[in-house]
Structure formats: structure tokens, C-alpha cells
Amino acid sequence: MSAPIVQLSHLSYTYLAGTELAATALVDASLSVSEGEIVALVGPSGAGKSTLVSFVNGLLRPEEGGRAVILGLDTHDPAADLSALRSQVGLVMQHPHQQLFERYVGDDIAYGPRQMGLSGESLRGRVRWAMEAVGLDFETFVDRRTFALSGGEMRRAALAGVLAMQPRILVLDEATAGLDQVGRSQVHEVLHRLQSEQGLTIVLVTNEMDEVVDMADSVSVLVKGHTVASGAVREVLGDASLMERCGLTVPEATELAQDLREHGIPIGQSLLSDGEVEEALWHVLHR
Amino acid sequence: MARAASLRNASLGRFWPGDSVVHTLDPRVKLCSLGLWTVAIVLASRWWVTAALFLLIAAAYRAARLPRGAAGAVLRPVLPVLAVLAVSQLLFGYQDPAMPGADIGVLEVGAADVSLGRVIGAAIAIVRLLSLVMLVGLLTATTSASALASGMERLLLPLNRIGLPGHELALTGAIALRFLPILGEELEAVQRAQLARDITGGPERPWQLARNARRTAALVVPLFADALQRVDEISTALLARCYQGGRGRTYMRELRLNAKDLISLAISVGLLVIVVVL
Amino acid sequence: MPDGAPRVLRGALFFGGGGMDAFISVRDLHYRYGNAGESIEALRGVSLNIVRGEYLAIVGRNGSGKSTLAKCLSGLLSPSSGDVRVNGASTRDAAALVGIRATVGMVLQNPDNQFVTSSVEDEVAFGPENLGVPPAEIRGRVASAIERVGMCGQEFRDPHLLSSGEKARLAVAAMLAMEPQCLVLDEATATLDPRSRGSLLALLTQLYSAGMTIITVTHHMTEVTRAKRVVVMERGQIALTGAPAEVFARDDALKGYGLALPPAAAVERGLARRGLELGRDVVTAEELVRRVVALWEGEG
Numbered sequence: 001m002s003a004p005i006v007q008l009s010h011l012s013y014t015y016l017a018g019t020e021l022a023a024t025a026l027v028d029a030s031l032s033v034s035e036g037e038i039v040a041l042v043g044p045s046g047a048g049k050s051t052l053v054s055f056v057n058g059l060l061r062p063e064e065g066g067r068a069v070i071l072g073l074d075t076h077d078p079a080a081d082l083s084a085l086r087s088q089v090g091l092v093m094q095h096p097h098q099q100l101f102e103r104y105v106g107d108d109i110a111y112g113p114r115q116m117g118l119s120g121e122s123l124r125g126r127v128r129w130a131m132e133a134v135g136l137d138f139e140t141f142v143d144r145r146t147f148a149l150s151g152g153e154m155r156r157a158a159l160a161g162v163l164a165m166q167p168r169i170l171v172l173d174e175a176t177a178g179l180d181q182v183g184r185s186q187v188h189e190v191l192h193r194l195q196s197e198q199g200l201t202i203v204l205v206t207n208e209m210d211e212v213v214d215m216a217d218s219v220s221v222l223v224k225g226h227t228v229a230s231g232a233v234r235e236v237l238g239d240a241s242l243m244e245r246c247g248l249t250v251p252e253a254t255e256l257a258q259d260l261r262e263h264g265i266p267i268g269q270s271l272l273s274d275g276e277v278e279e280a281l282w283h284v285l286h287r
Numbered sequence: 288m289a290r291a292a293s294l295r296n297a298s299l300g301r302f303w304p305g306d307s308v309v310h311t312l313d314p315r316v317k318l319c320s321l322g323l324w325t326v327a328i329v330l331a332s333r334w335w336v337t338a339a340l341f342l343l344i345a346a347a348y349r350a351a352r353l354p355r356g357a358a359g360a361v362l363r364p365v366l367p368v369l370a371v372l373a374v375s376q377l378l379f380g381y382q383d384p385a386m387p388g389a390d391i392g393v394l395e396v397g398a399a400d401v402s403l404g405r406v407i408g409a410a411i412a413i414v415r416l417l418s419l420v421m422l423v424g425l426l427t428a429t430t431s432a433s434a435l436a437s438g439m440e441r442l443l444l445p446l447n448r449i450g451l452p453g454h455e456l457a458l459t460g461a462i463a464l465r466f467l468p469i470l471g472e473e474l475e476a477v478q479r480a481q482l483a484r485d486i487t488g489g490p491e492r493p494w495q496l497a498r499n500a501r502r503t504a505a506l507v508v509p510l511f512a513d514a515l516q517r518v519d520e521i522s523t524a525l526l527a528r529c530y531q532g533g534r535g536r537t538y539m540r541e542l543r544l545n546a547k548d549l550i551s552l553a554i555s556v557g558l559l560v561i562v563v564v565l
Numbered sequence: 566m567p568d569g570a571p572r573v574l575r576g577a578l579f580f581g582g583g584g585m586d587a588f589i590s591v592r593d594l595h596y597r598y599g600n601a602g603e604s605i606e607a608l609r610g611v612s613l614n615i616v617r618g619e620y621l622a623i624v625g626r627n628g629s630g631k632s633t634l635a636k637c638l639s640g641l642l643s644p645s646s647g648d649v650r651v652n653g654a655s656t657r658d659a660a661a662l663v664g665i666r667a668t669v670g671m672v673l674q675n676p677d678n679q680f681v682t683s684s685v686e687d688e689v690a691f692g693p694e695n696l697g698v699p700p701a702e703i704r705g706r707v708a709s710a711i712e713r714v715g716m717c718g719q720e721f722r723d724p725h726l727l728s729s730g731e732k733a734r735l736a737v738a739a740m741l742a743m744e745p746q747c748l749v750l751d752e753a754t755a756t757l758d759p760r761s762r763g764s765l766l767a768l769l770t771q772l773y774s775a776g777m778t779i780i781t782v783t784h785h786m787t788e789v790t791r792a793k794r795v796v797v798m799e800r801g802q803i804a805l806t807g808a809p810a811e812v813f814a815r816d817d818a819l820k821g822y823g824l825a826l827p828p829a830a831a832v833e834r835g836l837a838r839r840g841l842e843l844g845r846d847v848v849t850a851e852e853l854v855r856r857v858v859a860l861w862e863g864e865g
Contacts, residue, residue: 045729045758057483083485091483097512098473099480101505112484147512152627161484178755180784182626182823207758249759252787252828256850263858274828278835285841285860432683432723462681469677469725520678526641527671527679528692529663529743539690539703 005201006033006169008055011066012225013048025051027225031203033169038195038202040216040233042209044247047222049205053171056203057089058082071168087116090167094174096151096158105149105157106142112165130164134190152183159190170194171203176211184208188215209237209251213272221246238270253277301360303428309351310429313548314438320555321426327562328418334411336565341418343558344425351429361424362417369413376409436461437540440533447533454533462521470514477509587650588747588778589615589638589669594647596633607633609801610647615780617746620773622789622809623782625798626823631782632674632751634798638780639749640665652746667696670740671749675756676732680724685716685735688724692743703742710741714768730761734768747778754785766791786827790848797822810846829853 013026025048033039041049054060055068061075061082062068068075073085093099102108106127113126128138134156141153149157155175162170170191176184192215194200204215212219212233219237220230223246229236236242240258243250250258257271257280267280304310309317324340331337348358430438439457446453481502596608607630615621615638625631636642637649640656651668654661673679682688689710693703711717714734719727724735733753740748750769754762766788773779781788789795795812797805799822805812813819813830826834833847833856843856 044760054479059479059482086483086485089483091480093476093480095476097516098477098509099484101481101508115485150628165484178752180627180823181825209759247760249763253832256828256832256853259850259854260857263854265857265861274826274831275835277828278832281832281857282836282839282841285836285857285864286839433687436683436687458681461683465681465683465725517678520673520675521681523636523641524673524679525681527639527666527673528739529667529695530691531663531695535697537694537697537700537703539687539694539700539707541700 003034004032005035005071006031006056006203007067007069008032008052008062009067011052011055011062011068013051013060013063025225028227029222029225030227030230031056031220032230033201033203035201036195036199037218038191038204038216040212040219041203041205041222042207042212042219042248043222045207046224048225049222050173052222053091053173053203053205056169056171057091058085087112087165088167089169089171090162090165092159092162092170092172092175094177096154097147099158099161100146100154103145104142105136105144105146108146108157109161109164112161116165126164126166127160130160133163133194134160135186136160152179152186155179155183155187159187163194167200169201169203171205173205174207177207184211191215209249209254210273212237213251213253221248223247234270234272237272301357301428302431303353303357304431305352305429307350307352307429308547309347309425311547312429312551313542313544314430314434315442315542316544316548316552317426317430318435318438318442319552321422323555323559324422325419327559328415328422330559331415331562331565333565334407336562337411337414337418340558340562341414341421344418344421347425348421351425353428357428358421358424361421361428365416365420369416372416373409373413376412377405432464433540437538437542441538441542444533452532454536458530466517469517470510473513474506474510477506477513481505587614588617588619588652589613590648590650591615591638592648592650594634594637594649595645596630596637596642597645607801608637611801611803613796613803613806615747615778618773618776618778620779620791620793621781622792622795623780623798624784624786624789624795624824625804626784629798629822630801631798635671635749635751635780635782639669639671639747641671663696667692667743668745669747669749670743670745671751672733672736672740672753674752676729676736677725679736679739680732683723684721685711685724685727685738686720688735689738689742692739696743706742706744710738713741713772714738728761729757730764733757733761733765737765737768741772745777747780748772749780749782751782752784753781754783754788762788784824786825790827790829797824809848813848814845 008029008031011026011029012024014022014024016022029048029052031039031041031052041052043049051060055062055075056070058070058073058075058080066076070085071088073080075082075085100108102111109127109130110123113123118126127142131138131141136153136156141149141157146154146157159175172191176187179187188211191200191202195202202215204211206212216233218231219233221228221236221242228246229239229242237250238254240250240254249255251272253274253276254270254272257267257277260267260277260281265281265284267277267284271277271280324344328337328340331340427435436457439460440454443453443457446456591611591613594608594611595606597604597606599605609630611630611634623631623634633642637644637656640649640651640662643657643662649656651665654665656662656665680688682691686707689707690703693706698706711720714737716731716734716738719731724732727735736753737748737750748769754765757765762785769779769781770791779792781792783789790809790813792809795805795807795809796803797812797819804822805815805818813826816826816830816834819826825831827848829850829852830848833843833845833853836843837845843853843860847853847856
């Protein structure tokens with residue numbers, strides 16, 4: 001794997017520090033992402049995942065003892081140009097309506113690139129490209145009102161708005177929560193394509209273990225502001241006792257494999273998907 | 288970020304549980320007393336009446352046995368307003384010619400002549416504002432949100448009997464208050480999302496009116512859309528819980544006035560009468 | 566649960582239960598959103614009978630009409646045409662709606678937008694207060710509802726500060742206090758983490774065993790396997806219905822409706838394609854394990 005383009009180490013953060021409402025979100029958190037990788041960030045609710053990814057696009061700067069270097073930029077340095085970082089790191093949030101604010105879809109998607117200096121034909125071209133990347137037909141949607149879109153269309157529009165800035169890193173903060181299977185696999189399809197065609201690096205914050213198995217190369221576990229584990233998906237998710245200790249559940253397929261093992265069927269430890277369980281069972285039963 | 292954080296923790300003031308005389312008064316009595324005392328403070332025309340009222344409120348704090356930081360917590364957010372009030376009173380305040388010291392000059396600020404009378408006038412205005420703030424603070428410090436809501440509901444209930452939406456009003460107010468922190472979180476999320484796409488950078492300059500107006504508008508639209516969506520869901524939820532307005536509604540918590548409550552109410556009414564007469 | 570003689574609370578008539586006649590009957594239900602010019606037909610002729618004590622799952626892709634159907638069943642929406650009757654009372658009868666909504670309690674998807682008070686016990690009391698239940702009885706109902714969902718000791722907590730799992734349970738308690746005969750849950754587990762989802766489902770199973778009729782709208786397939794009957798919605802109509810084993814056996818059709826299979830069924834189907842038959846009716850993990858072990862030990 002290439003050198004990490006995101007290197008967060010020993011980060012701590014407290015909201016409203018010094019007041020009586022202070023809330024510690026991070027105590028000692030780290031995250032390391034290599035170029036072109038898809039990394040999943042998981043952890044129980046309230047673990048601090050959203051706070052941690054806020055360091056990736058420079059929204060938060062590290063305090064003493066912490067370090068955050070993204071795309072070669074050290075955000076601790078007071079002279080660092082954080083606005084430049086924001087055009088390179090795109091953030092997609094869980095609720096698309098929080099991101100869309102222009103009246104027309106085309107305008108909203110154009111917001112980012114317009115700030116970057118594009119105009120006229122090149123701006124239009126960029127908007128068209130972004131819309132096509134997410135599967136929103138340009139002609140049909142460019143003049144639609146943002147609030148007349150369906151939930152799924154809004155989600156795509158929000159993603160397009162971020163992609164239009166052509167970031168090198170994409171952070172999705174529980175962006176598929178609440179979607180049904182169809183919706184989620186559509187988003188995954190888009191992301192996989194962007195990773196393979198454009199070498200996009202992706203950080204996926206999620207609660208769904210199946211999504212981690214489908215999408216991620218490696219995973220990092222955050223519990224109460226501490227990074228307690230990180231590594232290849234198979235090693236981390238396949239470690240049932242680790243998952244238990246972190247208050248997370250293993251993918252359903254893994255649980256199924258565990259059930260089978262408990263009843264004496266000799267199949268492997270870290271099976272993560274239905275397909276893998278099927279394959280393993282086939283080999284065991286077909287003698 | 289700070290803007291959102293303050294909205295997120297917005298409430299009328301912190302509640303400190305306890306069992307003092309003030310804590311255990313019926314919330315309806317406390318609410319009515321709030322109204323009566325407020326009118327008294329506003330109407331007080333003599334400086335020593337204003338001072339006496341302030342001391343009474345301070346005494347009430349003592350009676351409520353609140354922890355040491357409570358009064359400070361109530362006052363801290365208001366200090367900037369107090370400062371502005373003081374300055375404006377000093378420079379432009381009404382000069383009561385009958386006030387002692389009206390003709391004794393103290394300062395000269397440009398064309399304005401600040402006399403001792405004005406200084407006293409400013410002091411009185413500050414004490415008056417302090418009294419009001421402390422009064423509200425006392426109410427919220429000794430009354431839980433549940434009790435306040437019950438009190439409001441019950442007070443407005445008679446309106447239902449004459450066909451006005453009394454309970455509905457109280458419920459609307461309670462819901463709006465409940466949702467302030469949620470809207471605060473929403474605002475924070477919207478800010479994050481927009482900041483992530485805003486690369487023009489640079490610190491916020493208060494004089495860039497157009498730009499700041501645009502930024503604020505960009506925050507307001509999604510927030511408004513979110514609030515409207517919530518309103519829709521809340522009203523469906525109210526239907527699901529068979530809400531039918533105030534008429535015929537019963538209450539789990541029964542509020543009964545006892546002697547203590549009636550005496551307190553009598554004191555408040557008496558106070559107002561005295562102030563008006565004086 | 567009210568039984569026998571009808572009980573009157575604030576003008577709402579509660580019909581007792583009893584008898585095997587349909588509890589909720591739906592006949593050619595149509596529901597249209599919007600007005601004459603631009604309207605969307607969310608439900609296009611749904612007919613269904615729900616029996617007392619059932620555990621029904623309603624599934625389908627987003628936009629298939631499942632949430633709309635749930636709202637029509639609980640009296641939150643009145644039909645554009647057709648009929649929905651709960652214990653004989655029609656949801657088109659404005660006077661009967663309060664009674665229907667208390668009989669068929671609907672828990673909405675986002676608990677945050679359902680809570681209107683500042684404490685757990687106030688929240689649970691809100692429903693019975695609206696129904697005009699006498700105060701002493703309200704206290705009893707609140708205590709029992711809180712106990713049933715396992716939130717004893719949390720009576721004074723602020724609903725908005727609870728974890729998402731606790732919020733879901735509070736929403737259920739708030740409905741239970743109105744003593745419904747049926748609970749309808751609209752994607753109540755969608756935003757929960759796997760742990761909270763498990764405990765909410767366990768709660769539902771408990772309530773079902775105690776006689777409550779449960780209707781869940783969900784897109785979590787493993788959850789569906791717990792139900793006794795499944796209704797698959799597609800474009801405003803019922804496309805498929807039957808026991809989970811029957812419905813999941815039609816995996817070719819399910820794909821067309823935007824639905825996947827639960828892991829156990831997916832594994833069984835995969836093995837069957839390779840020539841190893843364990844039985845098309847396998848949908849739960851327990852069943853799969855049982856068949857595999859039988860085969861394994863048979864060979865051994």
C-alpha cells in the first residue's frame with residue numbers, strides 16, 4: 001500500500017471546554033488512510049466518529065499532543081491554508097437536506113466548483129460530469145427544485161455536489177443510514193466505480209457491518225473516544241471477542257458461521273458474507 | 288460552531304433540584320407570582336422601592352437554598368446587556384429633575400453632560416434589570432421543566448372552557464422549548480456541511496454584509512425545511528396519541544393548592560398593591 | 566386490554582375483542598397524495614384481513630406504499646376510496662378515529678419527533694391523559710408500561726437525551742399506556758445500531774407472546790423471519806403474501822421487488838444451486854443449522 005495520505009494520531013477533543021457543559025468526544029484517537037483505499041470507521045453511537053472525521057477536512061485542528069496531516073498539510077500549523085484542504089476532502093453527511101440549500105439542483109451542485117473558479121462551459125461540464133457520476137440525468141434534473149426531489153434523489157444530488165469539487169478524499173458520515181438494500185447498493189456501486197476509475201480515497205463512517213464487509217479494505221474501531229483496533233476488515237470483524245468487547249456485533253453471516261461451528265460443523269473462523277459461508281459449507285458438506 | 292452550541296444548550300436556565308419552600312410551591316402560584324412581581328418591578332417609581340424589591344428577591348434566593356454558583360450562572364449571560372444599558376442610560380437617560388444631584392456634573396463626554404442624577408438613574412435601571420433576570424432565574428432554578436409545563440397547561444386550561452386553545456398554546460410552547468436543542472444540533476450539522484464546501488476561507492468580517500447575509504440565508508433555508516418536516520411528524524405523532532386539545536383532558540399529576548401556596552400568592556398580590564400605592 | 570362491554574373514554578368508543586372475525590379488515594384501499602392536478606397514488610387497491618394476535622411484516626422498496634398502508638391501518642390516514650375497519654369501526658368515520666388510533670397504536674420511525682414532554686413518565690402519561698383516563702389509573706398504566714419495556718428507574722430522564730435504543734423503547738411504552746390491541750411500527754429499527762435492534766425485537770416478541778397483534782414495516786430481512794406472515798408491497802399493491810418461508814422461497818420474484826434474502830436463506834439457495842438441497846423453506850439461522858447438522862451427522 002502507498003504512503004498514508006491521511007495520518008491522524010493521538011487526537012483529543014472536548015466540546016465547550018472550560019464551561020460546565022464540556023463534553024469530551026475524543027481522548028486518544030488515530031486514523032491512517034492510504035491513497036486509493038476505502039477505510040471504514042465504526043464504533044457504538046457517541047463514540048466520537050463524526051468528531052474524528054472533522055479533523056480530516058480541517059474543520060477541527062489538533063490540540064497539544066495530537067497530529068493531523070492530510071495530503072501533506074499539517075493542520076496544526078497556524079499558517080496552513082485549511083480552505084484549500086476543504087476542496088480536496090469532500091464530506092457527505094447522513095441527511096442530504098442539511099447540505100442542499102440552493103433552489104435548483106444544478107445551482108447547488110455548481111456551488112463548490114464555482115468557488116474554485118470555474119465558470120461558463122467548464123462549470124456546466126463539471127456539473128454534468130458530477131451528476132452523471134451519481135446517476136442523475138443532467139437534462140432531467142439540472143433545473144429541478146432541490147426540495148421537490150425524492151429522498152434518494154436528494155442523496156445523489158448531495159453526493160454530486162461534493163464530487164463536483166473533485167476531491168481526492170471522500171468522507172461519508174453515515175451517509176447510507178436508513179437506506180434500504182437497493183438504495184445502499186446503488187450508493188456502493190457509485191463509490192466502487194469512483195475508487196477504481198478515479199483512484200478516490202474513501203473514509204466510510206458506518207454502523208452497518210455488512211456495509212463494512214461490502215466496501216472497506218480496512219477498518220478502524222472507535223470506542224468512547226479511543227481507537228481500540230484497526231486493521232484489515234477480516235482480522236477485525238472476524239475477531240468475535242474483540243467485537244463483543246467493543247459493544248459491536250459481527251456481520252450476520254459471521255454469526256451464522258459461529259452458530260454452525262458451535263454445533264460441530266468445522267468451518268472457518270472469520271467468514272464475513274453469505275457467499276463465504278456458502279462456499280465454506282459447500283466444501284465441508286460435499287465430500 | 289459557537290452559535291450552534293449555545294442554541295443546543297438553550298433553556299431558560301438550569302434547574303437545581305431541592306426541597307426548599309420555594310421549590311415546593313405550586314408551579315401555578317410561582318408563574319402567577321412571576322407576573323405580579325414583574326409588574327411590581329416595572330411600576331416601581333421610587334428608587335428605594337426598586338432597591339427593596341431587589342433585596343427581597345435576593346432573600347428568596349437564600350430561602351431557596353440554591354448552590355453558590357446558581358445566581359452567577361443566571362447573571363453571566365446578561366452582563367453584556369447590562370453594560371450596554373448602563374452606558375446608554377448614562378449618556379441618554381431620562382433626567383429626573385427632582386432627583387438629588389441632578390445639577391451636579393460628574394463627567395463630560397463630548398456634548399453630553401453626565402450628572403450625578405444620571406448616574407443614580409443608571410444604577411436604578413441596572414438594579415431593575417437585575418431584579419427581572421434574577422426573578423426568572425429563580426423560577427427556572429426551583430421548578431423543573433415538567434412542573435413548569437404542568438403549571439402553564441393548568442393555568443391556560445380555563446381558556447379551553449370558553450373555546451380558546453389554551454392547552455394547545457401551552458403544549459405548543461412546551462414543544463418549541465423542547466426542540467431548541469434539537470434545532471441547535473441540526474444547525475451545527477448544516478454548518479458543518481456548508482463549511483465543508485465553502486472554500487473561500489478567511490475569517491468572518493462583520494462588514495462584509497452581502498457575504499454574511501448570504502451565509503446566514505444559506506443556513507436558514509435547510510433549517511427551516513427541517514423544522515417544517517418535524518412539524519409534520521410531530522403533528523402526526525400527536526394524532527397517534529389521540530390528542531384532542533384541552534377539553535376533558537385529565538392529568539397524571541394532580542396539582543393542589545395548599546396553605547403555603549395561598550399565603551405566597553397573597554404576599555405577591557399584597558406586594559404589588561403596596562408598590563402601586565407608593 | 567378492554568374486553569366485553571364497550572368502554573367510553575372522552576367520547577371514543579372502544580369495542581372489546583373476541584371472536585375470530587377479522588380484527589382489521591381492508592377492502593380495496595386506495596390512497597392518493599396531493600390534489601387533483603398533481604397527485605400520486607400511493608395505494609392502488611389493497612385488500613387484506615388481519616387477525617387478532619398476528620405478527621405481520623410489511624416489506625417493499627422505498628415508495629412501494631408500505632408506510633402509507635401502515636398509517637391507514639392505524640387510522641392516521643383516511644382512505645381516498647375503499648374501506649379500512651378496525652373492530653368493525655371504519656376509519657372514514659371521523660367520530661371513531663380516536664378510538665381506532667388508541668386501539669391500533671402506531672410508533673413512528675423517528676422517535677425524536679414524537680416526544681413532547683420533558684420526562685419519560687410524562688411522555689408515557691401523555692396518551693392516557695389525552696384519553697381522559699382517571700389520574701390514579703394513569704399512574705398504574707405508566708408504571709406498567711415502563712416496566713414492560715424495561716425502563717424502570719428512568720422515569721425522570723429527559724426523552725431527548727436517551728440513546729436511540731432507549732428512545733425506541735420509550736416510544737413503544739408511550740403507546741402501550743393507551744392499552745392498544747395492536748402495535749404498528751414503521752421502520753422502528755432502521756436507525757438503530759445492531760445491539761439496540763436486537764433488544765427492541767426481543768421486546769416485540771415478548772409483547773406478541775402476551776397476545777399483542779404486531780405489524781412491522783421494515784426492510785431488515787432477518788427481522789422479517791420472526792413474523793408469522795409477510796406482505797410484500799410493490800407500487801401500491803400487494804405483490805406477494807404468505808409465511809416467511811413461502812415468500813423467501815420466491816427469491817427470483819423478490820429481487821424484482823427490491824428485496825434481498827436473509828443470510829440463512831441466501832446460503833441455502835446458493836447451496837441448492839450447487840446441487841446440495843437443504844429445503845427451500847429454510848429462512849432462519851436456527852433452521853439452517855439444524856438441517857446442516859442433520860446432514861453432517863448423517864454422513865458421519
